[in-house]
Amino acid sequence: MRYISTRGDAPVLGFDDVLLAGLARDGGLYLPETWPRFTTEEIRVMRGLSYPKLAVRIMSTYVGDAISEGDLTKLATESYREFEHPAVAPLKQLDTSLWFMELFHGPTLAFKDYAMQFLGRAFDHVLSKRGARITVVGATSGDTGSAGIEACRDREAIDIFMLYPHERVSEVQRRQMTTVDAANVHTLAVEGTFDDCQDLVKAMFNDMTFRDEMQLSAVNSINWARIMAQIVYYFHAALALGAPDTPVRFSVPSGNFGNAFAAYAAREMGLPVDQLIIGTNVNDILTRFFDSGDLAMATVQRTISPSMDIQLSSNFERLLFDLYDRDGAALADAMKSFRTEGRLSVGDKRWKRVCALFSARRIDDDRTRAEMDRVYRETGDIIDPHSAIGVAAARDARRDLHIPTIALGAAHPAKFPDAVEAACGTFSPLPSRMADLYDRTEKFTVVPNNLGHIQAFVRANAGQGSIT
Numbered sequence: 001m002r003y004i005s006t007r008g009d010a011p012v013l014g015f016d017d018v019l020l021a022g023l024a025r026d027g028g029l030y031l032p033e034t035w036p037r038f039t040t041e042e043i044r045v046m047r048g049l050s051y052p053k054l055a056v057r058i059m060s061t062y063v064g065d066a067i068s069e070g071d072l073t074k075l076a077t078e079s080y081r082e083f084e085h086p087a088v089a090p091l092k093q094l095d096t097s098l099w100f101m102e103l104f105h106g107p108t109l110a111f112k113d114y115a116m117q118f119l120g121r122a123f124d125h126v127l128s129k130r131g132a133r134i135t136v137v138g139a140t141s142g143d144t145g146s147a148g149i150e151a152c153r154d155r156e157a158i159d160i161f162m163l164y165p166h167e168r169v170s171e172v173q174r175r176q177m178t179t180v181d182a183a184n185v186h187t188l189a190v191e192g193t194f195d196d197c198q199d200l201v202k203a204m205f206n207d208m209t210f211r212d213e214m215q216l217s218a219v220n221s222i223n224w225a226r227i228m229a230q231i232v233y234y235f236h237a238a239l240a241l242g243a244p245d246t247p248v249r250f251s252v253p254s255g256n257f258g259n260a261f262a263a264y265a266a267r268e269m270g271l272p273v274d275q276l277i278i279g280t281n282v283n284d285i286l287t288r289f290f291d292s293g294d295l296a297m298a299t300v301q302r303t304i305s306p307s308m309d310i311q312l313s314s315n316f317e318r319l320l321f322d323l324y325d326r327d328g329a330a331l332a333d334a335m336k337s338f339r340t341e342g343r344l345s346v347g348d349k350r351w352k353r354v355c356a357l358f359s360a361r362r363i364d365d366d367r368t369r370a371e372m373d374r375v376y377r378e379t380g381d382i383i384d385p386h387s388a389i390g391v392a393a394a395r396d397a398r399r400d401l402h403i404p405t406i407a408l409g410a411a412h413p414a415k416f417p418d419a420v421e422a423a424c425g426t427f428s429p430l431p432s433r434m435a436d437l438y439d440r441t442e443k444f445t446v447v448p449n450n451l452g453h454i455q456a457f458v459r460a461n462a463g464q465g466s467i468t
């Protein structure tokens with residue numbers, strides 16, 4: 001499989017190079033040259049496969065011969081071995097046709113682990129074959145940080161620098177990043193918003209001298225391998241509910257549109273997905289887009305779902321690429337004017353096309369709390385605020401009740417104790433392996449929202465974790 005950039009002006013790469021590259025050199029994002037497609041029969045025989053086996057079946061179509069099938073099997077098996085549920089991504093039923101996919105049984109309690117545990121191991125595998133090392137830089141609105149750090153910690157060929165918005169992530173999220181005691185892990189609290197952090201990371205990638213000097217790589221969902229690994233749980237859930245012989249719907253709480261794009265990719269691969277519902281909080285650039293066909297920037301507001309406090313959904317460019325019929329030059333122009341003018345209109349025809357599949361809903365904090373309370377009263381289960389946005393959007397937007405809708409459980413409720421307390425009047429304990437999180441020592445550096453400053457920090461601190 002070969003990979004092309006959404007802006008049409010970067011080298012075409014194989015899987016291993018895309019894995020290490022993160023962002024394409026023309027500022028675009030990598031996508032497979034064509035979507036691999038399974039027949040209905042091929043999907044039917046996937047029923048009953050264990051999660052790691054299913055992961056190999058799906059990911060091998062993207063990995064090609066960059067990683068042998070034997071090695072891929074080993075990587076997938078190790079990636080999901082530590083997950084604390086035998087089904088890895090179990091389903092719970094909320095009402096007659098609404099299901100909830102729990103994606104928080106990994107080491108840092110959010111769906112990010114499902115891709116990140118694979119990504120860290122895949123990095124290691126490819127780097128050790130090449131005798132190379134990389135510097136991972138990432139921006140996080142909360143959960144990417146801890147999941148990325150957990151996946152890269154103590155790996156000899158990797159340094160990881162994680163930028164998060166100072167005082168804008170929950171305490172549990174912060175502590176999960178800042179209490180990891182590993183010499184190759186550097187946590188930076190940026191005086192700015194998540195969008196600022198994301199811009200800083202993009203700017204580091206666009207500085208070619210710095211990029212080459214540091215061998216930059218990414219664990220954000222701009223990295224194709226993350227999207228690829230996320231496709232697996234969409235198949236897993238749909239197969240459990242009768243696909244490919246019954247269609248399904250998904251409702252995805254969305255910020256950067258990475259998870260939602262993985263659902264779209266699953267559909268492109270042949271999974272019968274009848275509708276994709278996007279839930280946003282009041283940072284609703286995606287909802288406004290699906291309501292109007294206009295992508296228009298706005299300022300970020302703080303909510304009780306901080307991992308979705310994003311107004312610039314980087315992965316949306318991947319969907320736009322398909323909407324622009326994969327014309328990289330046209331999309332590069334559109335993105336340029338989006339950058340300068342803060343808006344992008346895709347036109348009526350493209351908008352109608354995209355609305356045939358996608359629906360979106362904006363769920364504010366009051367409604368989010370009401371949904372958390374409702375699920376708790378009706379089922380006895382506590383769900384986190386991000387997941388509640390997906391559930392609420394599903395209830396509002398599902399087109400009928402004949403087809404099962406699967407809402408994504410994005411994080412464990414214990415990550416957001418204040419929101420849980422306010423909504424449900426109770427609390428959800430941290431799993432026992434994390435019970436001492438509040439007693440562990442924190443280590444982080446507060447930095448100004450300034451590119452030069454942060455680049456100097458990365459230069460000065462990379463390589464200290466290595467033995468050589």
Ligand SMILES: *Cc1c(COP(=O)(O)O)cnc(C)c1O
Nearest residue numbers: 143254255256257258259386411
């Ligand atoms: C990352 C994250 C999101 C947003 O996912 P995207 O792929 O960026 O749209 C939502 N909820 C939680 C809990 C997350 O960690």
